Amino acid sequence: xxxxxxxxxxxxxxxxxxxxxxxxxxxxxxxxxxxxxxxxxxxxxxxxxxxxxxxxxxxxxxxxxxxxxxxxxxxxxxxxxxxxxxxxxxxxxxxxxxxxxxxxxxxxxxxxxxxxxxxxxxxxxxxxxxxxxxxxxxxxxxxxxxxxxxxxxxxxxxxxxxxxxxxxxxxxxxxxxxxxxxxxxxxxxxxxxxxxxxxxxxxxxxxxxxxxxxxxxxxxxxxxxxxxxxxxxxxxxxxxxxxxxxxxxxxxxxxxxxxxxxxxxxxxxxxxxxxxxxxxxxxxxxxxxxxxxxxxxxxxxxxxxxxxxxxxxxxxxxxxxxxx
Amino acid sequence: xxxxxxxxxxxxxxxxxxxxxxxxxxxxxxxxxxxxxxxxxxxxxxxxxxxxxxxxxxxxxxxxxxxxxxxxxxxxxxxxxxxxxxxxxxxxxxxxxxxxxxxxxxxxxxxxxxxxxxxxxxxxxxxxxxxxxxxxxxxxxxxxxxxxxxxxxxxxxxxxxxxxxxxxxxxxxxxxxxxxxxxxxxxxxxxxxxxxxxxxxxxxxxxxxxxxxxxxxxxxxxxxxxxxxxxxxxxxxxxxxxxxxxxxxxxxxxxxxxxxxxxxxxxxxxxxxxxxxxxxxxxxxxxxxxxxxxxxxxxxxxxxxxxxxxxxxxxxxxxxxxxxxxxxxxxxxxxxxxxxxxxxxxxxxxxxxxxxxxxxxxxxxxxxxxxxxxxxxxxxxxxxxxxxxxxxxxxxxxxxxxxxxxxxxxxxxxxxxxxxxxxxxxxxxxxxxxxxxxxxxxxxxxxxxxxxxxxxxxxxxxxxxxxxxxxxxxxxxxxxxxxxxxxxxxxxxxxxxxxxxxxxxxxxxxxxxxxxxxxxxxxxxxxxxxxxxxxxxxxxxxxxxxxxxxxxxxxxxxxx
Numbered sequence: 001x002x003x004x005x006x007x008x009x010x011x012x013x014x015x016x017x018x019x020x021x022x023x024x025x026x027x028x029x030x031x032x033x034x035x036x037x038x039x040x041x042x043x044x045x046x047x048x049x050x051x052x053x054x055x056x057x058x059x060x061x062x063x064x065x066x067x068x069x070x071x072x073x074x075x076x077x078x079x080x081x082x083x084x085x086x087x088x089x090x091x092x093x094x095x096x097x098x099x100x101x102x103x104x105x106x107x108x109x110x111x112x113x114x115x116x117x118x119x120x121x122x123x124x125x126x127x128x129x130x131x132x133x134x135x136x137x138x139x140x141x142x143x144x145x146x147x148x149x150x151x152x153x154x155x156x157x158x159x160x161x162x163x164x165x166x167x168x169x170x171x172x173x174x175x176x177x178x179x180x181x182x183x184x185x186x187x188x189x190x191x192x193x194x195x196x197x198x199x200x201x202x203x204x205x206x207x208x209x210x211x212x213x214x215x216x217x218x219x220x221x222x223x224x225x226x227x228x229x230x231x232x233x234x235x236x237x238x239x240x241x242x243x244x245x246x247x248x249x250x251x252x253x254x255x256x257x258x259x260x261x262x263x264x265x266x267x268x269x270x271x272x273x274x275x276x277x278x279x280x281x282x283x284x285x286x287x288x289x290x291x292x293x294x295x296x297x298x299x300x301x302x303x304x305x306x307x308x309x310x311x312x313x314x315x316x317x318x319x320x321x322x323x324x
Numbered sequence: 325x326x327x328x329x330x331x332x333x334x335x336x337x338x339x340x341x342x343x344x345x346x347x348x349x350x351x352x353x354x355x356x357x358x359x360x361x362x363x364x365x366x367x368x369x370x371x372x373x374x375x376x377x378x379x380x381x382x383x384x385x386x387x388x389x390x391x392x393x394x395x396x397x398x399x400x401x402x403x404x405x406x407x408x409x410x411x412x413x414x415x416x417x418x419x420x421x422x423x424x425x426x427x428x429x430x431x432x433x434x435x436x437x438x439x440x441x442x443x444x445x446x447x448x449x450x451x452x453x454x455x456x457x458x459x460x461x462x463x464x465x466x467x468x469x470x471x472x473x474x475x476x477x478x479x480x481x482x483x484x485x486x487x488x489x490x491x492x493x494x495x496x497x498x499x500x501x502x503x504x505x506x507x508x509x510x511x512x513x514x515x516x517x518x519x520x521x522x523x524x525x526x527x528x529x530x531x532x533x534x535x536x537x538x539x540x541x542x543x544x545x546x547x548x549x550x551x552x553x554x555x556x557x558x559x560x561x562x563x564x565x566x567x568x569x570x571x572x573x574x575x576x577x578x579x580x581x582x583x584x585x586x587x588x589x590x591x592x593x594x595x596x597x598x599x600x601x602x603x604x605x606x607x608x609x610x611x612x613x614x615x616x617x618x619x620x621x622x623x624x625x626x627x628x629x630x631x632x633x634x635x636x637x638x639x640x641x642x643x644x645x646x647x648x649x650x651x652x653x654x655x656x657x658x659x660x661x662x663x664x665x666x667x668x669x670x671x672x673x674x675x676x677x678x679x680x681x682x683x684x685x686x687x688x689x690x691x692x693x694x695x696x697x698x699x700x701x702x703x704x705x706x707x708x709x710x711x712x713x714x715x716x717x718x719x720x721x722x723x724x725x726x727x728x729x730x731x732x733x734x735x736x737x738x739x740x741x742x743x744x745x746x747x748x749x750x751x752x753x754x755x756x757x758x759x760x761x762x763x764x765x766x767x768x769x770x771x772x773x774x775x776x777x778x779x780x781x782x783x784x785x786x787x788x789x790x791x792x793x794x795x796x797x798x799x800x801x802x803x804x805x806x807x808x809x810x811x812x813x814x815x816x817x818x819x820x821x822x823x824x825x826x827x828x829x830x831x832x833x834x835x836x837x838x839x840x841x842x843x844x845x846x847x848x849x850x851x852x853x854x855x856x857x858x859x860x861x862x863x864x865x866x867x868x869x870x871x872x873x874x875x876x877x878x879x880x881x882x883x884x
Contacts, residue, residue: 026713048674077665165571167570189482191473
């Protein structure tokens, strides 16, 4: 069988072809669990087989077993429990890292729809079903969906994140291998789910910079967002000079915001998004809820651009308080 | 308790001469079956109807495996493929697995095992079956009209807003079947509480009864949440109210929380009764007491209760909060502890036994092996970091098939072979029983083990067409499915054959000790000719020579 031949040729891990900074840790944990669980499974099988042969009917070895079983029971309750807690902590430790994007991660806006991926780089360059990224540099995707739930899955990176309508989810990674890697939609999304494919192209940084600069000249995401900020009339109320009393949005991302109902939240992309579409949801303390909803007037791409603009204002740490 | 019915309810059709007819002979008309209140007859009705659904669901799986034998989606269209895996999931989960062991064997055996004449509410029991059939017919109608393409998980907003198929009708069917579950659960709970024979304390109950008691509690507590969820999906679909669809102000993750709050415990609805079956078969054929009876009973309760608190492990990459994911992962590891205890105890029961390898035992041992692999791979997907890569791939598909098919279906077949002589008074050809058990075990592993490797390599679920690098493993899986299909068809033939009069067997061909074996096979309508005697220990197989049966089927014809 060729599948088996592949394993033999590449060696187990190469067969999986890890290509991100999390892949080696994933492979290590997976390998450790295969070893551990394989041992347990083998032990159970050997015990069943050995007992089946030794104590088969007719062998005449049957006799009443031990009547006092409590100590054994406690031992094989406590041992798995201890092992499970170690495994939980190990896996949780690696998982928490996925929620901590580095501050300098390159932002990419992702909008999924039936059945394609639309991606936009910081300088405004757009891609469909392809994502070019530089080798060795962290990249952070800010993702939402226009329709059903999708899921951004790159097996070589050992990463996957659902892309949900009505909210942002994030995913960050650092590619560690040059080449092209498959991108799948992993959440069933209708007729052409299995055609919602793409690829990640990992390039040397210099080449990536060249690639990013090529193509049609267009405004950066933040510049486009600023234009929207003006044309939609956001600036009419939210600029310090305005006559309408509205909170300043300078450096809003990552800032702690006190709300009218007493809650305190750290403003992230989802907060900004909700404030544009459902302004009455999180009203800032001391302000009247006068802002109209922009639902239906702005596309998902527009909101991502507005967020990129807001992120460029003030001195905020990119990624602070960000969704995964 | 049932003293009134003891006196008054005599079957008016039976004109009293000494050996009352067996439940099978107590009325031969179709009407006598369709209006029966006898738990044993209702169990037979269930057995026939779930067998029909098992093979319809299996047919869908067959087309799926045929399609996946090649990378291109060339056998059926995308939409047809999507409808096939949805039909496979919906039918197998709600119309086969959930009712399988409880509604057939729980129904047949619980009253016998506790020395009762029937379940506490015989009419309600019949209503459960009619609801099941009605719900199943609605689902089949939705299939016939064009099918549904959402996957059995019905994720919103796809199912509520984007799918252009028979979502609402299918969900109405699921809703109705759910009430069948609730009523069956209620019946079991009341029966176990109130109808135990005098002297049959809780810790003298067979583990089969414990498992069904715990299952019944899950059925009663979790199924209403499924009913609520299906109604909300139907309401959003038909009335555009914003519950799950963010475009109307809803929250798609709310759907997942509600759905898995039912559907994760539903896994335990499928697997706890299977554990109960195996706990009856293993001691009988090892001629040993079950190891650690009390721990086994506590483990059942532990699984049933912690099982309610782990649903969020289906949602680690859904966008739920980090804190939620951490808690759900920890609890998922905890629920694995009682499962581990059970595997160790079944294995230890074999120690110093006197083991026979009749067909039921082969299925039971197959269950232990496959459930162990299913459980251990469950640890992989409970591990937060690992699940990020593995979820929604074939690794998960393989994992839950090891639990549901390798576990529950294996145990269902074990139960069929173990209690077939009890229910029919006939014995199937033992050799064919063993051949089928081996075929199913081997075919199952050939089908599903490659899927672990597929998932590890990144093959996503629910793909009609797939990239070429996955071809060999898919091909291997499809070829294994051929063996598995043969294994499933074989028992149909020899069970049918065994109904011939020449296959009559004794009342207790396996020398089993449960109360259900103290009466005739097949049992009389009211189960016991004289009250059963409650033994000191339910699995008192301690003396290996005791009740050693001479196992020559058909040779030991006794009076029917």
